[in-house]
Amino acid sequence: MTSKLYDIRKVPFQTADGLTLDVTNIRGAKPPTKSPVLLVHGAGVRGNIFNAPVETTVIDALLAEGFDVWLENWRASIDFRLHDWTLDQAAFFDHPEAVKTVLHETGAQTIKAIIHCQGSTSFTMSALAGLVPQVETxxxxxxxxxxxxxxxxxxxxRLAVPVLARLMRSMNPGWGDDTPAGLPRLLGWLTKAAHHECDNTACQLVSFTYGAGRPALWEHENLNDETHDTFIQAEFGHVPLSFFRHIRACEAAGHLISLETYGTLPEDYAAAPPKTDARWVFFAGEENKCFLPDSQQASFEWFDGHAPGKHALHWLPGYSHLDVFMGKNAATDVFPKMIAALG
Ligand SMILES: [Zn+2]
Incomplete structure (x- = not known):
């Protein structure tokens, strides 16, 4: 967690399917003057991914603006034991309960959210299904x-995931140079043979696991040495193949679909208007090689079609996927746009 002098309070919550997850409140020297903001991490990391070793993190920037900052650790968090989770489970069980917990703890009627990657896809499912109506931005x-x-x-x-899913339960870029014997070590060797962009095995394994670029989730020049050499290996961990099966199905469909059946979750998330009044502001790194920026362009156009003029889209030149948050210059290039979006 952050080395800065913040007051950090972890609040566990229970999901209806029996997991104990948590939200973490971070307070600065001054009490918050603005709305709670829930930050939702991606797959195979944890809430601390928003706390890279840079001079000003998104947490620092939000606190300086008076927001009440909450980090959600949903079931994909590496703080918890490995689960064979799907986006459906996170959408139905985790995010609605995390939002309710923040509302209960703060007494607020509404909150705002900053959601990233698979925290974003699954939170989008929650919102479109009408399960987080208290989130206004x-x-x-x-x-x-x-x-x-x-x-x-x-x-x-389409080809590797079905094969790997029969042979292993999860991938883990945090293995670094200590890949377990057997198939993981073979994948580690293959990854090192294919990736010559740097000498950091964890960075290479992240690219193998999550994208198609060298590297996939950041532009090297956007990271400082400590983030690249230490933080990546510390903050990336297990991600189950069950998740990749779900995102494969969504990618093939062209938009989010359900893999399982839970309560009121729709089979097809693009088939009906959104059951949320939230204003959406989409960010897309132009260099993103995990999910192409066309992803957010298409989503912005879909939401704009349902409420013309209400939502916004920012393309970020020179940025990729996670350097949007971890980048050494994100405090000047990105965070002011996000804070302006929060209002
Ligand atoms: Zn690297």
């Missing part, structure tokens, strides 16, 4: 309703 990074991936990622999703 949603800032989404990288991907939301329309997962569009590079051609090589599509090949991996």
């Amino acid at each position: 949603i800032v989404s990074n990288a991907v939301s309703l329309h997962p569009i991936v590079p051609r090589w990622s599509r090949v991996k999703l």
Whole structure:
């Protein structure tokens, strides 16, 4: 967690299917003067991914503006034991309960959310299904309703994932140079043979696991040395193949669909108007090689079609996927746009 002098309070919550997850409140020297903001991490990381070793994190920037900052650790968090989770489960069980917990703890009637990658796809499912009506503004990074991936990622999703899913339960870029014997070590060797962009095995394994670029989730020049050399390996962990099966199905459909049946979750999330009044502000790194920026363009156009002029889209030149939050210059290039979006 952050090394800065913040007051940090973890609040566990229970999901209806029996998991204990948590939200973490971060307070600065001054009490908040603005709305709670819930930050939702992506797959195979945790809430601390928003706390890269840079001079000003998105947490710092939000606190400086008076927001009440909450980090959600949903079932994909590496703080918890490995689960064979799907986006449906996160959408139905985790995010609605996290939102309710923040409302209960703060006494607020509404909150805002900053959602990233698979935290964004699954939170988008919650919102479109009408399960988080208390969220009035949603800032989404990288991907939301329309997962569009590079051609090589599509090949991996359609050909490699079904094979790997029979042989292993999860991938873990946090293995670094200590990949377990057997198939993981073979994948580690293959990854090192294919990736010569740097000497950091964790960075290479992230690219193998999540995208098609070298590297896939950031532009190297956007990261400082500590983030690249230390933070990546510390903050990336297990991600189950069950998740990749779900995103493969969504990618093939062109938009989010359900893999399982839970309560009122729709089979097809693009088939009906959104059951949320939230204003959406989409962010897309132009260099993103995990989910192409066309993903957020398509989602913005879908939402704009349902409420013309209400929502917004920001393309970020020179940025990729996670450097939007971890980048050494994100405090000047990105966070002011996000804070303006939150209002
Ligand atoms: Zn690297």
